[in-house]
Amino acid sequence: MSAVVELTGVSKWFGDTVALSDVSFALGAGVTGLLGHNGAGKSTALSLLAGFSRPSQGSVRVLGVDPHTDAGVNRGLGVVSDGEGTWAHASARSQVEFLARQRGVRDPRGAARQALARVGLAEAADRRVGGYSKGMRQRVKLAQALVHDPQVLLLDEPLNGLDPAQRRADVDLVAALGAEGRTVLVSSHVLAEVERMADRVLVVVNGRLVAEGEPAGIRDLLVDRPRTLRLDGTRVAELAGLLLAEGLVVAVRTDPDGRGVVVETPRAAGLADAVPALARRAGATLRRVEPVGEDLESTFAHLVRAARGAGR
Amino acid sequence: MCVRVSIETAGPPGLECVQVSKTFGSVRALDRLSVAFTAPATGLLGANGAGKSTLLRTALGLSRPDSGQLRVLGLDAVAQRREVRRRVGYMPEHPCLPADLSAQDVCVQLARMRGLGRRDAVRRTSEVLFAVGLEEERRRPVGSYSLGMQQRTKLAQALVHGPDLVLLDEPTSGLDPAGREEMLTIVRRLSADLGIRVIASSHVLEDIERTCDEVVVLRAGTLAAQRPVLVEQQLTGPVDVLVSGDVGEFARALEPLLAPLGVRLAPTASGDIGLDRSSDAALDVVRDLAAERGVGLLHLVPAARGLEDVVVDAMGVHGG
Amino acid sequence: MAEQPQAGTAPRAVLHDIRYSRWSGSLRPRSSAVASFVASSVRRPLGLRRSAGSKVWPFLLLAVAYLPSLAVVAVPLLVPQVTLQPTQLISYATLLATNSVVLLAFVATAIPSMLTRDRRDRVLSLYFATAVSWVEYLVGTALAALSLLAIIVLGPLLVLFVGSIATADDPGRWVADNIGDLPRIVLAAAVVVLFHTVLGLLVGSLTSRRVFAVGGYLAVVLVAPVVTVLLSTVLSDDWPLALDPASGPVRLAGSIVDRAVSGPGALAWVVWTVVVVGGSAVVAARYSRGSDA
Numbered sequence: 001m002s003a004v005v006e007l008t009g010v011s012k013w014f015g016d017t018v019a020l021s022d023v024s025f026a027l028g029a030g031v032t033g034l035l036g037h038n039g040a041g042k043s044t045a046l047s048l049l050a051g052f053s054r055p056s057q058g059s060v061r062v063l064g065v066d067p068h069t070d071a072g073v074n075r076g077l078g079v080v081s082d083g084e085g086t087w088a089h090a091s092a093r094s095q096v097e098f099l100a101r102q103r104g105v106r107d108p109r110g111a112a113r114q115a116l117a118r119v120g121l122a123e124a125a126d127r128r129v130g131g132y133s134k135g136m137r138q139r140v141k142l143a144q145a146l147v148h149d150p151q152v153l154l155l156d157e158p159l160n161g162l163d164p165a166q167r168r169a170d171v172d173l174v175a176a177l178g179a180e181g182r183t184v185l186v187s188s189h190v191l192a193e194v195e196r197m198a199d200r201v202l203v204v205v206n207g208r209l210v211a212e213g214e215p216a217g218i219r220d221l222l223v224d225r226p227r228t229l230r231l232d233g234t235r236v237a238e239l240a241g242l243l244l245a246e247g248l249v250v251a252v253r254t255d256p257d258g259r260g261v262v263v264e265t266p267r268a269a270g271l272a273d274a275v276p277a278l279a280r281r282a283g284a285t286l287r288r289v290e291p292v293g294e295d296l297e298s299t300f301a302h303l304v305r306a307a308r309g310a311g312r
Numbered sequence: 313m314c315v316r317v318s319i320e321t322a323g324p325p326g327l328e329c330v331q332v333s334k335t336f337g338s339v340r341a342l343d344r345l346s347v348a349f350t351a352p353a354t355g356l357l358g359a360n361g362a363g364k365s366t367l368l369r370t371a372l373g374l375s376r377p378d379s380g381q382l383r384v385l386g387l388d389a390v391a392q393r394r395e396v397r398r399r400v401g402y403m404p405e406h407p408c409l410p411a412d413l414s415a416q417d418v419c420v421q422l423a424r425m426r427g428l429g430r431r432d433a434v435r436r437t438s439e440v441l442f443a444v445g446l447e448e449e450r451r452r453p454v455g456s457y458s459l460g461m462q463q464r465t466k467l468a469q470a471l472v473h474g475p476d477l478v479l480l481d482e483p484t485s486g487l488d489p490a491g492r493e494e495m496l497t498i499v500r501r502l503s504a505d506l507g508i509r510v511i512a513s514s515h516v517l518e519d520i521e522r523t524c525d526e527v528v529v530l531r532a533g534t535l536a537a538q539r540p541v542l543v544e545q546q547l548t549g550p551v552d553v554l555v556s557g558d559v560g561e562f563a564r565a566l567e568p569l570l571a572p573l574g575v576r577l578a579p580t581a582s583g584d585i586g587l588d589r590s591s592d593a594a595l596d597v598v599r600d601l602a603a604e605r606g607v608g609l610l611h612l613v614p615a616a617r618g619l620e621d622v623v624v625d626a627m628g629v630h631g632g
Numbered sequence: 633m634a635e636q637p638q639a640g641t642a643p644r645a646v647l648h649d650i651r652y653s654r655w656s657g658s659l660r661p662r663s664s665a666v667a668s669f670v671a672s673s674v675r676r677p678l679g680l681r682r683s684a685g686s687k688v689w690p691f692l693l694l695a696v697a698y699l700p701s702l703a704v705v706a707v708p709l710l711v712p713q714v715t716l717q718p719t720q721l722i723s724y725a726t727l728l729a730t731n732s733v734v735l736l737a738f739v740a741t742a743i744p745s746m747l748t749r750d751r752r753d754r755v756l757s758l759y760f761a762t763a764v765s766w767v768e769y770l771v772g773t774a775l776a777a778l779s780l781l782a783i784i785v786l787g788p789l790l791v792l793f794v795g796s797i798a799t800a801d802d803p804g805r806w807v808a809d810n811i812g813d814l815p816r817i818v819l820a821a822a823v824v825v826l827f828h829t830v831l832g833l834l835v836g837s838l839t840s841r842r843v844f845a846v847g848g849y850l851a852v853v854l855v856a857p858v859v860t861v862l863l864s865t866v867l868s869d870d871w872p873l874a875l876d877p878a879s880g881p882v883r884l885a886g887s888i889v890d891r892a893v894s895g896p897g898a899l900a901w902v903v904w905t906v907v908v909v910g911g912s913a914v915v916a917a918r919y920s921r922g923s924d925a
Contacts, residue, residue, distance in 0.1 A: 037488040038459060133360030135515075163359045163515050165624045189488050192518050234592070272556055272608035280603045285592045287547070289612040300489055372761035393765065398659065402761045410753045412682065424668035425763040427659035436655055443652035469758070474655030506654055 003028055004183040005049060005152060010058035012044050019044040021207040022058075027185060031178030033198035034187040035300055041207040042187050043082065046154050049185070050079045062152055075103055078145030080155045085141045088130030092121055092140045095129065096147050103148040115147040120169060134161030142170070146177075153177060155186040159193060171196050191297040203300065205307045219299045222306065227268040231275075232260025232288035239275075239284040248274050260288060324386030325350045326477045326509035327371055332380035333533075334366055341366035343533035344380065353503035353510040355520030355541070358530035359627050364513050367530065368479055372402055385476055385509075398426065401470035405481040408466065411455030415446055415465040418454065419472045426473040436472050444468045444498060460491040467498065477509040478502060484519050492519070499523045517620050527619065529626040537626035541619060548591055550615040552584040553598060556608035559585060562601070569597050586615065666772045669764065673776035676749075677742035689741060694784065697734045701727060701788040705795025717806075718796045724789055724817060725886030728824065731788060732882045735828065736853050738784050743777050743832025744845035751840035766919045777829045786821035789889075793817060813889070820885035827881040827904055830911040837918040853878040874900035877907065 003026035012020040020041045036042045047053050048060050051067030051074075060067060067073045086095060096115055100108035116125045119139040124132070129140055138161050145153060155174065159167050174197045178184045188194050194201065195215060203211040203218070211218045219225070231239060232255075240252045240261045248271050251264040265271045268291070279286050327349040334342040342363050358364045369375040371384055373393050382389040384396045409418055416437055423433035441450045444464040449457065454465060463483065470478050483499060484492040500523045503510045514520055520527060521541050529537040555562045563585045567577050570587070575594045580586040587594065595612075602609050679686030704718045722730075750756055759769060793814065800806035835848040856876050863872035874880055880900045 035489075037490060038486075040488075135360045161360075161515070163362075163627065164357060164517050164620065165359060165627045167515065168620065168624055189486075189492065190516055190518065191489055233595070269556070269608065272610050273606070275609050276599050276602035276607070279599050285595050286599055286609070286612055287592075287595060288614065289609050291611060297489060297493075301493070304490070369757075372757070374757055374761055394662075397762055397765075400762055402758060404754075404757055406754055408754045408758050410749070410755060412686075417681075421668070421672050422758070422763055425665050425759070427662070427665045428657070429660050429664070430668075432655075432657055439650070439652050470762075471652070473762075474657075475762075506652075508654070 004063060005185065006059075006061040007045070007048070008059045008061075010045075010048065010055045010060060012041075012048060012053070012056050018207050020048075020055075020204075023204070023207075023209045024058075025202055025209060025212055027183050029178070029181045029183055030200065031174060031184040031186060031198040033194040033201040034185055034204065035191065035194065035201055035296075036187075036204035037304070040204045042204055043156065045204065046079075046081070046156050046185070046187060050077065050081070050154055075148060076151040078148065078150035078153045080138075080141045080145045080153075080158050082156045082160075084137075085144070086129045086137050089128060091126045092116060092129055092132075092136075092143070093125040095140065096125075096143045099144045100147045105148045108147075111147050111149070112143075115143040118146060118173065119143045120166070135163055135166050138162060139166070139170075142173075151182055153182055153184045153186075155184065157188055158186060159188060159190065167193065191300055192295065195296045201296070203303055205304055210307045211303055215296045215299060218303070219294065222299065222302055225302050226264050226293075227266065227271075228262055228264050228292040229268070229271060230255070230260060230262050230288060230290045230292050231286065233284055233286045235282055235284040236260050236286075238282040239279050242278045242282055243271070243274070246274065246278070262292065324383070326354070326385060326511060328381075328383040328386075329367070330381040330383075332367075332370065332377045332382050334370060334375065334377050336366075340533050342370070342377065345530070345534055347528055347535045347538065349509075349511055349526075349528065351524070351526035351540075352507075353500075353512065353524040353526075355524035355527040356511055356513040356530070357515075357517075357520065357527055357623055357627070358536075362530040362627070363533040364530055365481075366533075368481060368511075368513060372400065372479065373397070398473070399476045401473070401475035401478040403466045403470045403478065403480045403483060405485055407462065409454045409462060409469075412453055414453055415441060415450040415457075415461075415468065418465060419469050422469050423472045428473060433472075436474070437468075440468045440472045443471075445494065459486045460488070463487060463491070463495060467495070471502075471508075475508065477511070480510065480512040480514075482514055483512060484514070484516065496522050517623060521619055527623065529623055531626065531628050536628070537622060539622065548589055551587045551590040551595070551612060552580055552582075552615045553587065553612045554584045554610040555602060556610055559583065562605070562607055565605070566598065566601055569601060570594055573597070580615070584611075590614075662768065666764065666768050669768075669772040670776045670779070673746060673773055674779050677746065677780060690738070693734055693738045693741070697731050697738070697784050698788050698791065700730055701791040701795070705791060705799065708799040709795075718792055718799060719810075722792070723890055724792065724813070724820070725890040727788060727792060728785070728820065728882050728885050728889070731785065732878065735781070735784055735824070736850075736878060739781065739828045739832045740846050740849050740853075742780055743829065744836030744849055745842050746773050746777060747833060747836030748840055748842045748845050752842070770916060770919055774829060774833065777833060778825055781825040781829055782821065785824050786818065789817045789821060816889045820889040823885045823888065823904065824881045826908055827877070830908045830915070831877065833915050834911040837915045871897070871899055875903055877903075880904065 005027040006025075008024050010020055010023045011018070023041075023045065034042050034045065048055055049062055049067060051062070054068045062073050063076050065073050067077065093112055093116065096112040097108045100111045105111045113122075116122055119142045121136065121139050121143060124136065129137060132140070138158065142155075142158060145155070158174065159170055162170060171193050174184060174186055178197075178199070186194070186197060200212065200214055201218070202209060237254070240249070240263055243249045243263060244252055248267070249263040249265045253262045255262055263271075275286070275289065325348040329345045329347050332342050332345045333340070345363065345367070356364055356367070366375065370377050370382055371389055373389060373396065376390060385399055387396050389396060413421070419437040419441065420433045423436055424430065428436065444467050446461060446464055446468065449461055454462065457465065463486070467480075467483065470480075480499065484495050487495060496519060499510060499512065502508045503523075503525075510523070512520065512524060524541055526538065526540050528535065563577055563579070566585070570577065573591065573594050575590065576588045578586045578588065598612070599609070675681055678690045679688075700722065701718075704721045707721070708714045708718060750759070760766060764772070796810070797803050797807055831852070832849060835845045835852075838848070839845050857878050860872045860876040864870055874897055881904060884900050884904060
């Protein structure tokens with residue numbers, strides 16, 4: 001069974017600039033995060049998937065067809081792209097209804113009402129979009145992408161301009177959209193939020209795909225990544241000394257803010273096993289045992305460093 | 313209800329509002345707002361339309377309040393405008409740099425307009441551009457810069473005249489993870505090492521958590537919450553524990569040992585063992601049980617109520 | 633405990649901290665700050681300290697403006713048979729009139745953009761929050777505009793004056809006879825320069841799109857002559873010609889500097905005053921309520 005979204009051997013260049021080089025991946029139901037530096041090729045990838053441009057090499061398939069040539073793909077595809085996508089003078093409701101009609105939705109009004117409610121614009125739907133805050137304009141774009149109940153969603157920085165409450169709500173919304181069985185590809189720079197929305201990630205560096213899969217899985221594959229553990233409580237310095245003496249950690253640092261010690265180890269599992277007994281021996285009360293740098297942001301930074309190799 | 317717990321620094325507050333109101337047409341942007349920004353670095357949060365931008369603009373003298381008193385570094389924001397202008401730096405969110413000038417030109421020109429002599433302006437510009445990480449590109453026109461370089465230039469011009477207070481509006485907007493990391497480090501350094509007061513407005517709580525000591529949350533033009541970013545860890549609050557091996561079995565063995573201490577267990581959403589209260593004695597019980605059974609301690613963290621919950625609650629319900 | 637170096641020995645190494653630090657130097661007076669703003673505002677339209685391409689058009693216009701007076705001075709200097717004074721070859725009033733087209737072109741390309749550019753760059757909030765007040769900004773911009781237009785208008789006139797000194801048979805006597813011309817030259821130039829500075833800044837303050845501002849200015853100075861000529865033909869009278877912003881100030885200036893030329897009359901003065909005073913008031917009003925950015 002072919003995947004819902006598929007890139008095979010795709011390269012894209014603009015003159016002498018290589019935007020994407022030999023990228024292949026396949027997406028199914030659920031939310032996938034697309035990570036990469038500015039200029040790494042994320043927007044190009046999204047643009048190819050949306051059908052806005054054609055690859056220089058390779059093939060793009062969305063819902064089984066080439067999105068660039070087959071306009072029918074728009075019925076099953078919802079896109080939130082960067083930049084303005086709304087008209088200032090019309091109300092949110094009218095814009096979303098218009099798009100619903102364009103995509104051939106059977107009940108444009110009802111669908112628009114539902115989409116607006118889902119993104120939290122139910123009350124403000126009849127005001128001019130020109131009077132909206134940036135976050136609300138962003139949500140209009142999201143409603144436009146949802147109104148025709150698409151199977152596939154491409155979201156480029158969908159949380160841009162949203163305040164903390166709206167961000168939290170939309171993170172939950174995106175996760176829910178994936179749980180409903182849609183295929184969602186979301187690109188964002190705030191990696192802590194990507195972790196909450198997406199089960200899998202694709203990491204693009206310098207136009208090439210360097211990692212794909214679950215964040216924890218990618219993390220575990222990075223072999224020369226130092227594992228760091230923060231320990232706080234009473235007599236943690238003595239505990240750290242014991243860990244060092246037993247050869248379980250290779251480095252010990254005291255935290256400058258006074259929050260205990262930070263130890264570094266090549267073997268995280270062995271360390272976790274040894275901590276309780278050694279803590280008892282040292283008479284240390286453990287008030288905090290916390291792995292540091294296990295989040296997606298650290299993983300991403302490490303991936304990029306590793307990908308670069310010798311560079312800065 | 314407004315929670316006030318603040319961190320004090322020496323000297324006048326960076327920004328102080330006393331019953332400040334400002335109305336635009338029919339919209340009450342600021343409604344008798346009273347707040348004092350005393351911490352070294354404060355995060356300013358609020359829904360769109362809660363009054364954050366109006367507060368910043370009024371503090372910067374771009375708007376006049378209808379009523380109330382506004383003091384910046386102890387100076388009246390309206391009457392002592394010239395002095396305030398000298399001591400404040402501003403990094404706007406919107407693009408604000410002339411595309412045809414280079415970062416160096418922009419900084420030197422602004423430094424001179426702020427009253428620095430030619431030599432001082434040139435020297436300071438060189439230092440500040442190096443500090444924000446602009447190297448050879450500083451001589452190219454700003455129009456050719458990437459977003460990250462533009463943000464750095466904006467920050468550099470805010471610092472070139474040695475202000476005592478910097479107002480940053482969405483400093484990491486549009487930056488990729490590496491750029492965000494660098495910007496946050498620089499911002500943290502401003503208040504931690506250089507003693508410059510910082511007021512940062514951002515929608516990304518993580519940025520505020522990493523750079524600020526205190527948050528101020530606005531709602532509908534008034535103060536909804538003001539509290540430190542890091543709450544002192546209570547030694548008796550709830551704690552989440554995760555062990556290697558069979559978590560359920562460990563929890564079952566742990567429960568009767570903690571019951572005499574008045575601690576109850578419950579599983580958490582992420583599969584940890586949650587202790588509803590703790591004490592050093594209780595934590596030692598956990599440690600000793602793990603040691604006896606040869607079970608590894610994967611993590612043990614105080615489950616304090618996150619900043620996000622507090623802030624979102626304070627902001628009120630806003631369209632979802 | 634640090635070791636004390638032996639008396640007479642120098643320390644073996646020193647570290648210098650070059651990290652960015654707080655700065656607490658003394659400040660220059662506001663006049664100096666505004667002066668630097670004026671200087672950079674004068675440099676930008678001329679393309680100085682920028683690419684060669686940005687210098688082409690302004691310097692071309694400058695060349696065209698100075699050419700007549702330079703030529704008229706060069707001829708008697710280089711060709712001994714010509715014994716006429718430069719000022720007999722071309723009078724100040726005529727020079728003003730011939731240069732009016734260049735002036736209009738220069739104003740159109742340089743003056744409105746001094747205001748529209750800052751609005752378009754959205755840099756005003758930075759200026760007014762951390763650098764200058766709106767008064768300092770407008771005064772500085774106006775001074776820069778006046779300086780630029782003085783270069784185009786007053787410069788050629790002064791070349792004529794000074795050139796005449798050089799070509800005169802008896803320079804000392806020529807100066808003594810004609811020194812009274814100098815204040816009149818300056819006043820005449822001021823009449824023209826003030827008018828077009830205010831007009832150019834006025835259209836620049838009304839919009840943030842350079843195209844519209846320049847278009848507005850050109851519309852005024854190109855359409856008005858046609859309209860006023862039509863009016864005066866229809867009414868068989870001269871007075872509508874005084875309303876023409878393209879020629880009115882120039883003729884006013886001409887009448888000042890050369891008493892033989894008849895002026896366009898009191899109505900032209902009224903128009904001049906209304907534009908200069910009223911236009912300044914409008915510009916000030918546009919900027920006094922704070923930043924637009």
